[in-house]
Amino acid sequence: MCEKTSSSRPRAMISRSALAASASAAVDAGGRIADLRKDAWGHGVLAIAHAVTGAGAAAVLVDYAEEAEMLRLEGIEAVTEGVADIDPFLLYGLPDAEGTLQTIPVMRLVGRILSTKPLKAGDAVSYGYTHRATRDTTAALITGGYAQGIVRALGNAAHVEIDGVQRPIVGRVAMDVCVVDLQDATDPQPGVDATYFGGTGPAGPGLARWSAVTGLTIAELIAVAGSHAERGWEA
DSSP: OOOOOOSOOOEEEEEHHHHHHHHHHHHHTSOSEEEOHHHHHHTOHHHHHHHHHHTTOSEEEOSOHHHHHHHHHTTOOEESSSOOOSOHHHHHTOOOTTOOOSSOOSEEEEEEEEEEEEEOTTOEESGGGOEEOSSSEEEEEEEOOGGGTOOGGGTTTOEEEETTEEEEEESOOOSSEEEEEOTTSOOOOTTOEEEEEOSSSTTTTHHHHHHHHHOOOHHHHHHHHHHTSEEEEEO
Protein backbone atom coordinates (compact mmCIF):
# COMPACT_ATOMS: atom_id res chain seq x y z
CA MET A 1 0.00 0.00 0.00
CA CYS A 2 1.27 3.47 -0.81
CA GLU A 3 0.78 6.28 1.69
CA LYS A 4 -1.26 9.33 0.82
CA THR A 5 -1.03 12.55 2.75
CA SER A 6 -4.19 13.94 4.27
CA SER A 7 -5.14 17.30 5.69
CA SER A 8 -7.08 15.48 8.41
CA ARG A 9 -5.24 15.32 11.72
CA PRO A 10 -5.96 12.94 14.57
CA ARG A 11 -8.43 14.20 17.18
CA ALA A 12 -7.59 14.66 20.84
CA MET A 13 -10.97 13.95 22.41
CA ILE A 14 -11.21 15.22 25.99
CA SER A 15 -13.73 13.39 28.18
CA ARG A 16 -15.74 15.70 30.43
CA SER A 17 -16.62 12.94 32.88
CA ALA A 18 -13.07 11.58 33.06
CA LEU A 19 -11.68 15.08 33.57
CA ALA A 20 -14.04 15.80 36.46
CA ALA A 21 -13.32 12.46 38.13
CA SER A 22 -9.56 12.59 37.59
CA ALA A 23 -9.27 16.18 38.84
CA SER A 24 -11.12 15.27 42.03
CA ALA A 25 -9.01 12.16 42.58
CA ALA A 26 -5.77 14.06 42.01
CA VAL A 27 -6.65 16.86 44.42
CA ASP A 28 -7.94 14.42 47.04
CA ALA A 29 -4.62 12.54 46.86
CA GLY A 30 -2.78 15.65 48.11
CA GLY A 31 -0.92 18.68 46.86
CA ARG A 32 -1.85 22.27 46.07
CA ILE A 33 -0.40 23.10 42.63
CA ALA A 34 -1.18 21.30 39.37
CA ASP A 35 1.27 21.02 36.47
CA LEU A 36 -0.33 22.65 33.41
CA ARG A 37 2.85 23.31 31.45
CA LYS A 38 3.01 22.47 27.75
CA ASP A 39 -0.67 23.44 27.33
CA ALA A 40 -1.65 21.15 30.20
CA TRP A 41 0.33 18.27 28.72
CA GLY A 42 -1.51 18.76 25.41
CA HIS A 43 -4.98 18.74 27.00
CA GLY A 44 -5.70 22.47 26.80
CA VAL A 45 -4.74 24.73 29.68
CA LEU A 46 -8.01 26.61 30.26
CA ALA A 47 -10.29 23.59 30.61
CA ILE A 48 -7.86 21.71 32.84
CA ALA A 49 -7.28 24.80 35.00
CA HIS A 50 -11.01 25.22 35.58
CA ALA A 51 -11.43 21.52 36.40
CA VAL A 52 -8.54 21.17 38.82
CA THR A 53 -9.15 24.43 40.68
CA GLY A 54 -12.86 23.62 40.78
CA ALA A 55 -11.85 20.37 42.50
CA GLY A 56 -9.94 22.33 45.12
CA ALA A 57 -6.41 22.97 43.79
CA ALA A 58 -4.95 26.25 45.04
CA ALA A 59 -3.05 27.14 41.86
CA VAL A 60 -1.70 25.89 38.55
CA LEU A 61 1.81 25.99 37.12
CA VAL A 62 2.10 27.24 33.51
CA ASP A 63 4.94 28.10 31.13
CA TYR A 64 4.36 31.74 30.33
CA ALA A 65 3.39 34.96 32.05
CA GLU A 66 0.75 35.55 29.36
CA GLU A 67 -0.92 32.25 30.24
CA ALA A 68 -0.84 33.11 33.93
CA GLU A 69 -2.44 36.50 33.29
CA MET A 70 -5.16 34.95 31.11
CA LEU A 71 -5.99 32.49 33.87
CA ARG A 72 -6.04 35.19 36.53
CA LEU A 73 -8.66 37.00 34.45
CA GLU A 74 -10.68 33.79 34.77
CA GLY A 75 -10.30 33.93 38.54
CA ILE A 76 -7.67 31.16 38.63
CA GLU A 77 -4.41 31.53 40.54
CA ALA A 78 -1.54 30.71 38.18
CA VAL A 79 2.24 30.76 38.64
CA THR A 80 5.23 30.33 36.34
CA GLU A 81 7.70 29.29 39.04
CA GLY A 82 7.67 26.69 41.77
CA VAL A 83 6.97 22.98 41.99
CA ALA A 84 3.71 21.28 41.03
CA ASP A 85 2.84 18.74 43.72
CA ILE A 86 -0.49 17.37 42.45
CA ASP A 87 0.06 13.99 40.78
CA PRO A 88 -0.23 14.60 37.00
CA PHE A 89 -0.78 10.90 36.28
CA LEU A 90 -3.93 11.01 38.39
CA LEU A 91 -4.99 14.37 36.96
CA TYR A 92 -4.67 13.31 33.31
CA GLY A 93 -5.52 9.64 33.76
CA LEU A 94 -2.18 8.29 32.54
CA PRO A 95 -0.76 4.77 32.93
CA ASP A 96 2.35 3.88 34.87
CA ALA A 97 5.22 2.01 33.21
CA GLU A 98 3.39 -1.31 33.68
CA GLY A 99 0.25 0.05 32.01
CA THR A 100 -1.79 0.40 35.19
CA LEU A 101 -4.38 3.19 35.23
CA GLN A 102 -5.59 4.67 38.52
CA THR A 103 -8.05 7.03 36.82
CA ILE A 104 -9.75 7.00 33.42
CA PRO A 105 -7.69 8.68 30.67
CA VAL A 106 -8.83 12.26 30.08
CA MET A 107 -7.59 12.29 26.47
CA ARG A 108 -8.42 9.78 23.75
CA LEU A 109 -6.25 10.20 20.63
CA VAL A 110 -8.29 9.14 17.61
CA GLY A 111 -7.47 8.71 13.93
CA ARG A 112 -9.90 7.53 11.29
CA ILE A 113 -9.83 5.05 8.46
CA LEU A 114 -9.17 6.77 5.14
CA SER A 115 -9.30 3.67 2.95
CA THR A 116 -8.85 -0.10 3.00
CA LYS A 117 -7.05 -2.44 0.65
CA PRO A 118 -6.77 -6.23 0.40
CA LEU A 119 -3.29 -7.67 0.79
CA LYS A 120 -2.09 -11.02 -0.45
CA ALA A 121 0.43 -13.06 1.51
CA GLY A 122 3.84 -11.55 0.75
CA ASP A 123 2.55 -8.08 -0.14
CA ALA A 124 4.56 -5.28 1.47
CA VAL A 125 3.37 -1.99 2.96
CA SER A 126 4.85 1.44 3.60
CA TYR A 127 8.29 2.86 2.91
CA GLY A 128 11.16 0.42 2.84
CA TYR A 129 8.85 -2.63 2.99
CA THR A 130 9.61 -3.36 6.64
CA HIS A 131 6.43 -5.44 6.83
CA ARG A 132 5.08 -8.12 4.52
CA ALA A 133 1.74 -9.80 5.03
CA THR A 134 2.12 -13.34 6.28
CA ARG A 135 -1.34 -14.27 4.97
CA ASP A 136 -4.16 -12.75 2.97
CA THR A 137 -5.61 -9.86 4.95
CA THR A 138 -6.96 -6.32 4.68
CA ALA A 139 -4.97 -3.20 5.51
CA ALA A 140 -6.34 0.21 6.45
CA LEU A 141 -4.78 3.63 5.95
CA ILE A 142 -5.26 5.66 9.16
CA THR A 143 -4.93 9.37 9.79
CA GLY A 144 -1.98 10.19 12.06
CA GLY A 145 1.74 10.07 11.39
CA TYR A 146 5.03 11.20 12.83
CA ALA A 147 4.18 14.86 12.13
CA GLN A 148 1.36 14.48 14.67
CA GLY A 149 3.38 12.63 17.31
CA ILE A 150 2.77 9.06 16.14
CA VAL A 151 6.46 8.29 16.54
CA ARG A 152 8.12 6.32 13.72
CA ALA A 153 9.38 3.67 16.13
CA LEU A 154 5.75 2.58 16.69
CA GLY A 155 5.61 0.98 13.24
CA ASN A 156 5.51 -2.83 13.64
CA ALA A 157 5.52 -2.31 17.42
CA ALA A 158 2.19 -0.82 18.58
CA HIS A 159 -1.55 -1.09 18.00
CA VAL A 160 -4.68 0.96 17.48
CA GLU A 161 -8.14 0.07 18.72
CA ILE A 162 -10.83 -0.39 16.05
CA ASP A 163 -14.32 -1.50 17.05
CA GLY A 164 -13.04 -2.50 20.48
CA VAL A 165 -10.17 -4.69 19.23
CA GLN A 166 -6.45 -3.92 19.08
CA ARG A 167 -5.02 -4.06 15.53
CA PRO A 168 -1.28 -3.79 14.78
CA ILE A 169 0.36 -0.81 13.10
CA VAL A 170 2.40 -2.35 10.27
CA GLY A 171 5.25 -0.92 8.23
CA ARG A 172 6.88 2.43 8.78
CA VAL A 173 4.80 5.30 10.09
CA ALA A 174 4.62 8.05 7.45
CA MET A 175 4.36 11.80 7.96
CA ASP A 176 0.57 12.02 8.15
CA VAL A 177 -0.69 8.42 8.03
CA CYS A 178 0.07 4.89 9.10
CA VAL A 179 -1.10 1.43 8.00
CA VAL A 180 -2.99 -1.01 10.22
CA ASP A 181 -3.54 -4.72 9.61
CA LEU A 182 -7.28 -5.32 10.12
CA GLN A 183 -6.65 -9.06 10.48
CA ASP A 184 -10.01 -10.80 10.95
CA ALA A 185 -12.05 -7.58 11.20
CA THR A 186 -15.16 -7.32 9.06
CA ASP A 187 -13.65 -4.71 6.74
CA PRO A 188 -14.46 -1.47 8.59
CA GLN A 189 -15.50 1.33 6.27
CA PRO A 190 -13.70 4.67 5.73
CA GLY A 191 -14.51 7.11 8.50
CA VAL A 192 -14.46 4.55 11.31
CA ASP A 193 -12.49 5.64 14.40
CA ALA A 194 -9.09 4.18 15.26
CA THR A 195 -8.01 4.94 18.84
CA TYR A 196 -4.27 5.23 19.40
CA PHE A 197 -4.49 5.56 23.18
CA GLY A 198 -6.96 6.51 25.88
CA GLY A 199 -10.63 5.80 26.32
CA THR A 200 -12.17 2.95 28.30
CA GLY A 201 -11.29 0.14 25.88
CA PRO A 202 -8.09 -1.86 25.37
CA ALA A 203 -6.22 1.21 24.03
CA GLY A 204 -6.68 2.98 27.38
CA PRO A 205 -3.15 2.38 28.74
CA GLY A 206 -1.52 2.43 25.29
CA LEU A 207 0.93 5.20 26.21
CA ALA A 208 2.81 2.75 28.42
CA ARG A 209 3.60 0.67 25.34
CA TRP A 210 4.52 3.80 23.38
CA SER A 211 6.97 4.82 26.09
CA ALA A 212 8.56 1.38 26.23
CA VAL A 213 9.00 1.28 22.44
CA THR A 214 10.23 4.85 21.90
CA GLY A 215 12.20 5.56 25.07
CA LEU A 216 10.25 8.80 25.48
CA THR A 217 8.36 9.62 28.64
CA ILE A 218 4.58 9.46 28.77
CA ALA A 219 4.56 13.21 29.44
CA GLU A 220 6.57 13.89 26.28
CA LEU A 221 4.42 11.61 24.14
CA ILE A 222 1.03 12.93 25.20
CA ALA A 223 2.06 16.60 25.15
CA VAL A 224 3.29 16.37 21.56
CA ALA A 225 0.37 14.27 20.30
CA GLY A 226 -2.20 16.46 22.03
CA SER A 227 -0.73 19.70 20.73
CA HIS A 228 -0.73 18.45 17.11
CA ALA A 229 -4.27 17.07 17.11
CA GLU A 230 -7.64 18.69 16.59
CA ARG A 231 -9.10 19.03 20.08
CA GLY A 232 -12.69 18.01 20.74
CA TRP A 233 -14.95 17.01 23.61
CA GLU A 234 -16.92 13.90 24.47
CA ALA A 235 -18.93 12.65 27.44
